[in-house]
Amino acid sequence: MKRQLIFLGVIFLFILFLIQIPKGNGAIVSDDCGACHGLYPQMIEEIRAGNILCVNCHSNADRDTIKTLGGVRVPIVYNTVKPLKPLAGGNFYYVARDFGDRRGHNVDGITSQDAKFRGAPPGYNRAYDPSIIGYNPERPLTCAGSNGCHGNRNIKDPFEAVYGTHHAVDKPLDGSTTAKSYRYLKNTGKIKGVEGLEDDDWGDNSSSKKHNEYSPMIDNLCKGCHGDFHSMNKTGPWFRHPTGISLPRVGEYAFYNPDMPTLPDRPDIRIYNTGAPVGRKEIPDSPGNEVNPGKDIVICLSCHVAHSSPYESILRWDYDAIVSGEAGKGGCFICHTGKGE
Amino acid sequence: MSYRKRGIVEKVMATVTTPVSVTCSGYVRKPNDVADRRNRHRDRNHFTFILLYAICSLLFATVVDARVKGKCKDCHSMHYSYEGKEMTYGDRPGPFPVLTQGGCLGCHGQNPAGAENIITIGKARIPQVLHHMENGDLAAGNFYYVADGYNPDYSKGHNVSGISLQESPPMNTPPSFIGSVIIPGGIGPVEWPGQQQLTCAGTWGCHGDRTVEDPYKAIYGAHHADDSLIDGSTVGRSYRFLYGIKGKEHRDWEYQATVSSHNGYKGSIAHDTMDTISYLCGECHARFHPHPNLGGTVEVGYSTLWLRHPSEIAFSTVHGGYAGSEYQDYIRYSLEAPVAYINPTGGEEVVDENSIIMCLSCHRTHASPYPNILRWDYEKTSIGDITKEGCLTCHTRKGQ
Numbered sequence: 001m002k003r004q005l006i007f008l009g010v011i012f013l014f015i016l017f018l019i020q021i022p023k024g025n026g027a028i029v030s031d032d033c034g035a036c037h038g039l040y041p042q043m044i045e046e047i048r049a050g051n052i053l054c055v056n057c058h059s060n061a062d063r064d065t066i067k068t069l070g071g072v073r074v075p076i077v078y079n080t081v082k083p084l085k086p087l088a089g090g091n092f093y094y095v096a097r098d099f100g101d102r103r104g105h106n107v108d109g110i111t112s113q114d115a116k117f118r119g120a121p122p123g124y125n126r127a128y129d130p131s132i133i134g135y136n137p138e139r140p141l142t143c144a145g146s147n148g149c150h151g152n153r154n155i156k157d158p159f160e161a162v163y164g165t166h167h168a169v170d171k172p173l174d175g176s177t178t179a180k181s182y183r184y185l186k187n188t189g190k191i192k193g194v195e196g197l198e199d200d201d202w203g204d205n206s207s208s209k210k211h212n213e214y215s216p217m218i219d220n221l222c223k224g225c226h227g228d229f230h231s232m233n234k235t236g237p238w239f240r241h242p243t244g245i246s247l248p249r250v251g252e253y254a255f256y257n258p259d260m261p262t263l264p265d266r267p268d269i270r271i272y273n274t275g276a277p278v279g280r281k282e283i284p285d286s287p288g289n290e291v292n293p294g295k296d297i298v299i300c301l302s303c304h305v306a307h308s309s310p311y312e313s314i315l316r317w318d319y320d321a322i323v324s325g326e327a328g329k330g331g332c333f334i335c336h337t338g339k340g341e
Numbered sequence: 342m343s344y345r346k347r348g349i350v351e352k353v354m355a356t357v358t359t360p361v362s363v364t365c366s367g368y369v370r371k372p373n374d375v376a377d378r379r380n381r382h383r384d385r386n387h388f389t390f391i392l393l394y395a396i397c398s399l400l401f402a403t404v405v406d407a408r409v410k411g412k413c414k415d416c417h418s419m420h421y422s423y424e425g426k427e428m429t430y431g432d433r434p435g436p437f438p439v440l441t442q443g444g445c446l447g448c449h450g451q452n453p454a455g456a457e458n459i460i461t462i463g464k465a466r467i468p469q470v471l472h473h474m475e476n477g478d479l480a481a482g483n484f485y486y487v488a489d490g491y492n493p494d495y496s497k498g499h500n501v502s503g504i505s506l507q508e509s510p511p512m513n514t515p516p517s518f519i520g521s522v523i524i525p526g527g528i529g530p531v532e533w534p535g536q537q538q539l540t541c542a543g544t545w546g547c548h549g550d551r552t553v554e555d556p557y558k559a560i561y562g563a564h565h566a567d568d569s570l571i572d573g574s575t576v577g578r579s580y581r582f583l584y585g586i587k588g589k590e591h592r593d594w595e596y597q598a599t600v601s602s603h604n605g606y607k608g609s610i611a612h613d614t615m616d617t618i619s620y621l622c623g624e625c626h627a628r629f630h631p632h633p634n635l636g637g638t639v640e641v642g643y644s645t646l647w648l649r650h651p652s653e654i655a656f657s658t659v660h661g662g663y664a665g666s667e668y669q670d671y672i673r674y675s676l677e678a679p680v681a682y683i684n685p686t687g688g689e690e691v692v693d694e695n696s697i698i699m700c701l702s703c704h705r706t707h708a709s710p711y712p713n714i715l716r717w718d719y720e721k722t723s724i725g726d727i728t729k730e731g732c733l734t735c736h737t738r739k740g741q
Contacts, residue, residue: 117425229420237557239436241419251562303419313419323464324565325410332413339565341408 029166035070051158054143055109065091066204075202077307078110088203088212089183090305090314104308107148108140121225128227130188135225144184149221149306151178154188173198173283175217182214185221194218197283208260208272208289214299216279219243222300230300242298247278249294252338256291259329268293275316276302276334302335408577409564411465416564418442433503438557445541445556446471446503453488458596468594470707471504480595480604481581482705482714498708499539501546507538515539517628522635524624525573525585525615527552533625547706548582551624559584573616580607580618587616589687600674605685608697610655618681619652622700629700650703653681656735657694667738669694677716678702678734698735 029036036057059078060067065087067074076083078092086093092111095104101114113119119137126134131153133146142158144151151161161178168179173195178186181193197213199206206212223230229240236242247253249268256278260271270291272278279297280288304314311318317331324339333340409416421427421436428435430443431453437444443451450471451460458477460467471484473491485491487498487505500508507513514533522529529551530544542549542556549559559576566577573585580588589605591598598604606618612632614620623630628640629649642648644660656668663669671692674680680696682689704714711718717731724739733739 114425120425122422122425123420226420229422237438237555237561238440239438240421241440319414320412322413323411324413325408326464338562339413341567 029072032070032072035072051107051140051142051144051148052109053159054162055107066201085204086305086309087201088199088206088305090307090309092308094310095308099310100312102312102314103310104314105306106141107307108142113140123226123228125227128230129224130191131224132188149225150184150186152186152189153224182218185218187221187224191220192217194221195283197285197287199287203274206274208274209287211272211274211277211287213283213287214277214279214301215283216244216281216297216299218279219300241303243300243302245298247291247293247296247298247335249292253335254293255337256293257334258337273334275330278302298335303332408567409465411463415462415465416442416448438555439561441557444503450484450504453485453491458483459593477596478705478709480591480598480705482707482709484708486708486710494712496712497710498714499706501707502538502540507536510535513538515625517626517636517640519627519635522624522627523615524551526550529624542582547621547625548584549576550584583618583621585615586618586621587685588618589685591687595676598676600676601688601690603674603676603679603687605687605689606679606681606699606701607683607685608653608655608681608699609683610653610658610697612653617653617699618701619699622652622704622706626700652698652700652702655695655697656692663694668735670737671696671735675734677730678732702735703732 055078057069057074058076059080060076061080063079063081063084065076065079065083065085067076075087076091077087077089078096080093080096083091083093090104092104092107095101095106096111101111101116104111106112106114106117119140121135121137124135124137129135131146133154133156135147139147142148143162144158145161146153146156148158148161151158151163151165153161155161162184165177165179165184168177170179173180173182175181175186175193175195178184178193182196182198183194186193194217195215196218199210199212201210203212219230230243247256254268256270257273257276260273262269262271270293272287272289272291277299278291279299279302281295281297303316305316306314308314309316313319319331322328322331322333325341328340417440418428418436419440421440428442430437430447433443433446435443437447441447448467449469451467451469453471454473455469456472456474456477458469458472458474458479460469468479470479470481471488473485477483482498484498484501484504487493487495487500489505493505495505495508495512498505500506500512513535514537518533520529520531520533533545537545540546540556541560543559544551544554546556546559549556549561549563551559553559560582561576563575563577563582566575568577571578571580571587571590573579573587576582576584580586580590587607591602591604595604607616608619609617615632615634619630620632620635623632623635628636629652630636631638631641631643631651631653636649640648641651644651644654644658656666656671657663659666659668671678674690674692679699680692680702681699682697683695703716705716706714708714709716713719715731719731722731722733726733729737
């Protein structure tokens with residue numbers, strides 16, 4: 001009898017443990033349906049409501065950038081008050097408020113159309129946009145779909161473009177489906193989705209040892225709308241800041257992240273800096289804290305965040321405060337180590 | 342060294358004028374005019390501090406102006422885009438190399454019709470090679486005199502791409518060009534193609550590494566390099582980014598230069614070095630230079646019979662000797678007809694027998710108000726001119 005009680009006790013604790021584990025760390029969302037869908041009882045019927053559904057689930061009225069709906073942890077892309085610390089994609093707070101259009105993508109449901117661009121992505125080149133539909137500047141920028149970044153860009157409706165992905169098998173991240181693409185960035189059905197390694201906390205509390213790992217494939221996603229910025233020429237002199245090239249292993253770049261010393265026996269290896277991340281040709285199984293000049297790759301996200309940042313041009317730093325020749329640190333000087341001195 | 346020798350002990354007898362206090366750590370805070378054993382280390386610290394300050398000041402003084410300072414955005418455009426639109430500079434469309442805002446001229450020829458010869462953007466002071474400031478021409482001259490759209494006279498300057506159209510033959514190639522001459526870093530071009538226009542830098546230009554054809558690659562990184570030492574070892578460490586050339590750079594590019602503060606041009610009368618300003622000219626105008634790598638004495642002649650006006654010679658080497666020569670009367674440095682020195686400092690005021698005639702004694706480099714890029718109007722220079730200007734600065738007796 002005593003053994004049975006102990007056994008039942010263990011079973012009970014195990015069940016309790018399972019119940020308490022929050023879900024949704026980039027994996028299949030499965031828990032209390034009402035936590036998400038209860039917000040919109042007619043969600044399926046209101047599918048044409050589109051972008052606002054994405055925004056509402058991934059927004060927060062307080063400063064936390066990860067919220068829990070039921071047992072599911074939901075990454076926040078838009079805090080209506082100043083976020084404690086934006087996630088890796090940035091936070092639309094900075095474009096939604098009165099900080100100006102230059103600090104973020106003007107996503108529908110968060111802010112109005114960009115006053116200067118009038119809906120046209122800078123550097124847009126139809127030839128580089130793989131979407132059959134193409135970007136339509138007459139329509140607002142959306143989270144997903146042909147006028148957005150996530151999901152299938154061959155589908156016009158943003159909600160439909162990511163339909164089912166939150167409940168689909170999303171491992172391995174081999175780009176074979178939208179769900180199996182890094183952060184649901186698939187471009188179109190015929191194009192291999194973006195590969196990568198997703199940080200369980202979407203970059204919250206990131207460090208050199210804990211962060212997303214980016215594939216240079218993510219540049220192709222940016223290129224779809226900003227094609228002219230993505231140079232096809234892979235040799236200098238550069239006419240636009242290059243992406244998709246290896247961080248040079250010579251010159252100033254060999255000293256990437258100069259504030260962090262290297263190990264005496266591995267002088268060629270630098271320490272990863274989440275302030276200017278690099279891409280990897282091969283995505284590691286776990287986040288690497290090393291940067292290998294000559295091998296690791298400069299990507300769009302080395303300088304920019306995706307959603308919105310406190311700085312103009314959605315940069316990771318205040319470009320206006322980057323001054324050469326005055327012993328500056330951080331920002332551009334993480335890579336351009338010789339120009340800060 | 343004892344403290345007595347350093348004159349510190351003498352302070353012991355000084356009068357105490359303010360109270361002495363003792364800190365918790367036992368350190369005696371005393372007025373500055375009192376010294377004793379307990380405070381010797383403070384004097385020592387003061388001495389060390391002053392020494393360190395002096396060293397740092399010297400280091401800082403050499404580094405502070407060493408490289409371009411300023412916001413990246415003042416010179417560069419990361420994506421050739423601003424506010425969703427492409428940026429053009431004048432009528433020149435981009436994008437421009439090395440992410441610059443308008444290439445070389447985007448920074449150094451920002452406003453051809455403007456009245457600024459040095460433009461300050463943020464902390465960066467940018468010399469203008471093309472402007473319309475009255476009496477504002479810098480040491481190299483001003484491309485305004487040959488710039489298309491501004492009533493150009495192509496005889497007055499180098500026809501640099503982006504400023505002027507290429508000249509017609511035979512002036513479409515450098516006069517007195519010799520192929521495959523030895524230049525710093527390698528060999529110059531085998532020939533100068535007739536359709537090849539002059540560029541600011543690179544193989545077909547003056548600045549940067551002339552063994553590299555692309556102008557922007559040729560000068561890559563120089564603006565951000567430590568150029569506190571001009572030893573010609575790199576483009577950044579070369580006089581005015583003229584690879585391999587040494588000299589002393591005047592802080593304001595000779596704007597409002599004085600006899601005691603000017604560019605210091607390097608010369609050599611041995612003709613065994615490539616680090617002189619005249620050698621740079623000779624890389625393209627080889628037959629005008631007596632260096633054996635270039636035209637040599639065969640083309641230029643020698644002291645008893647010059648075939649072309651000599652350069653890279655000292656007054657001491659003139660025919661008949663310096664003593665008693667007309668050159669002996671050129672005694673004070675002239676900004677109109679400057680001379681070179683073996684080890685220039687930019688502060689030379691005296692001209693003597695060791696001073697060296699160079700190409701820039703007579704010519705500017707970019708463009709000037711006068712034909713042949715001369716520093717003066719050759720047409721108006723005549724024997725007997727009592728002003729003794731122009732040619733007569735050196736040829737003093739011909740003005741009599």
